[in-house]
Amino acid sequence: MSERGAGGAGGGAHGDGPAVVWFRDDLRVADNPALRAAADSGRPVLCVYVWDDRSPEVRAPGGAARWWLHHSLHSLAERLEAMGATLTIRRGPAEQVIGGLLRETGTAAVYWNRRYGSERRIDERIKTAAREGGVEASSFGANLLFEPWTIRTGQGGPFSVYTPFWRACLAAPAPRKPVAAPARLTPASRIDGEELEALGLLPTHPDWAGGLRETWQPGERAAHEQLRRFLADDVAAYADDRDLPGVDATSRLSPRLRWGELSPHQLWHASATARDRSNAKGVSTFQSELGWREFAYHTLYEHPDMATVNIHRRYDAFPWPRLHPAALHAWQRGRTGIPLVDAGMRELWHSGVMHNRVRMVTASFLIKNLLVDWRHGEQWFWDTLVDADPANNPFNWQWVAGSGADAAPYFRVFNPELQREKFDRQGDYVRRWVPEWDTPDYPEPIVDLAETRRAALAAFDVVKSARTAD
Structure with a gap:
């Protein structure tokens, strides 16, 4: 089921009601x-946020993302207040809440920006x-550069490999220009809502x-300041330095995009x-990272269950051994005895993000x-990342596992010691997060890297011989 298009039916008796x-x-x-x-409708505007952690189609945010x-939301409410409107917060299954709100207020029109996972069934x-x-009910493309149904293969299907996908995106009509914020909103009559603090986020x-x-200041104004700083100071070196976790060279914009x-x-x-002559390479690399995000969301559109189901179903045959909670806990807490792994997991726990290479x-x-x-x-990443979203998080985990779109082959095992020597040669990143390293x-x-690599490849032989069709 797709949720597309911006058209709506006229208001009838609702013609004088607010626009939600x-x-x-x-x-x-x-x-x-x-x-x-x-x-632009000329109607009074009622701005609404629904905290929906009950609908089966919605994956409730994890703890760091809720923070x-x-x-x-607090920042958004302040921006709307300055424009003359109020952000009303309600909680419950969105289908019931929005339906009830339309009846309660005599709404003439309801507008939203599209989602691309299983939530679109609700929409x-x-x-x-x-x-x-x-x-009138209208939805808009706001959170992707290209709508999933507009980027297709020559046979009319979705792309499963990034490079031809991004090539098709770049050959498509250019992404639309951003639309300006309204200078002023005509507020609708106030209605009852929840206090933000009552949501318990x-x-x-x-x-x-x-x-x-300590690490972040959420909100739209802070996001624009971070974008300005990145483009002014960091984008020129982005292509060369973004893989170095000990260097502050990433955009730090991922949670801004997620929310x-x-x-x-x-x-x-x-x-x-x-873009200019000095930073053209960095800008191109940055835009290709936006393309990877697009690819993740286009894949989510085709596989809305990819947080739990292998995209390539032959991986269902993988013989996962019985889980050892102690090993999982050591990984979660950064206590594996593998310096780069431990540094990354501690960075995640402290800051809500982790360097992409790590x-x-x-x-x-x-x-x-x-x-x-x-x-x-x-x-675990869903619960601890401030930028965990329903597309990028499962998409990238499946990419590493080998079960996803354009995935790294299973036999590609990142050796964390070689990765540390290559990308954190002086140990700056590891020492920041694991000060007891080398003491x-x-x-x-907790494991031998060479021995466990061999065991993983032996387990993969089961997948190679599986006959389950994708």
């Missing part, structure tokens, strides 16, 4: 087509019910978010505008050296 803007993963006022459409969500049902009730007993507060404080259209056009190494170690099902790692207090490795 339903915010989800688009917590911004600039380049927000749904908000812009509501403002970010709380602060980003489609709400759109159908609204139109049947005489309410912040950790309290215990409050483990000190590292997140929609910035749109990919803003990033695309801002980077294109900033994400691949830690994932490979869990899957191929500890022989732990990739789903356990995906779930008697540092534990011995």
Whole structure:
């Protein structure tokens, strides 16, 4: 089932009612087509966020992501207040909440920006019910550069390999320009809602978010400042330095994209505008990373269950051994005795992010050296990453596992010691997060890397011989 198109049915008796803007993963006022459409309708605007952790189609955010969500919603509410509107928060299954809200307020129109996983089934049902009730219901492309149904192979199907996918994207019409934020909103009558604090998104007993507060300032204004800083100071070296975890060379924009404080259209056009002779390579590399995000979301559109189901079903035959909780716990807490793995896992626990190169190494170690099902790692990242989203997180775990789209072959096992020697040669990254490294207090490795690599490849022989069709 697809949730496409921006058309809507006229209002009838609802013609004088407000226009509802339903915010989800688009917590911004600039380049927000749904908000812009509501403002341009000339109707009073009612801005709504629904905390839905009950609908089976919705994957509730993990703990670190909930922390970010709380602060980003607070920032959004302040921006809307400055424009004359109020952010109303309600909780419950979105289909029931939005349906009830439309009846309660005599809504003339409801606008939202599209989602691409299983949540789009909810959106489609709400759109159908609204139109049947005489309410205009319109959705917009806001969070991808290219809609999934517009980038297809010559045979009309989805791409399964990144390079031809991105080539097709670059050959397509250019991504639209960002739309301006409304200067002013005409507020609808206030209605009852939840206090943000009542959602319980912040950790309290215990409050483990000190590292997140130290590292991040969520919100749209902070996101734009980070984008400006990256393009002014860092993008020129991005292509060469982004693989070095000890160097502050990444964009640090991933949680901004995940929560929609910035749109990919803003990033695309801002980077294109900033391109010059000195940074052309860095800008191209940065834009190709936006392309990898697009590929993940296009894959989610085709495989909305990819957080739990192998994209290539022959991997269902992989003989995962019985889980050893002690080994999983050592990996989660950065106590494996493998310096680069431990550094990455401790960075994650403290800051809610992990350097991308190290994400691949830690994932490979869990899957191929500890022989732990990739789903356990995906779930841990889902709970501890501030940028965990329903596309990138499972997509990248399946890529490392070998079961996903354009996946690294299973026999590609990242050796964490060789990776450390190549990308953290001076040990700056490891020493920052594992200060006891190279001291008697540092534990011995919990596994032998060479021996466990051989065991992983032996287990993969079962997959190679499986006859299960993809």
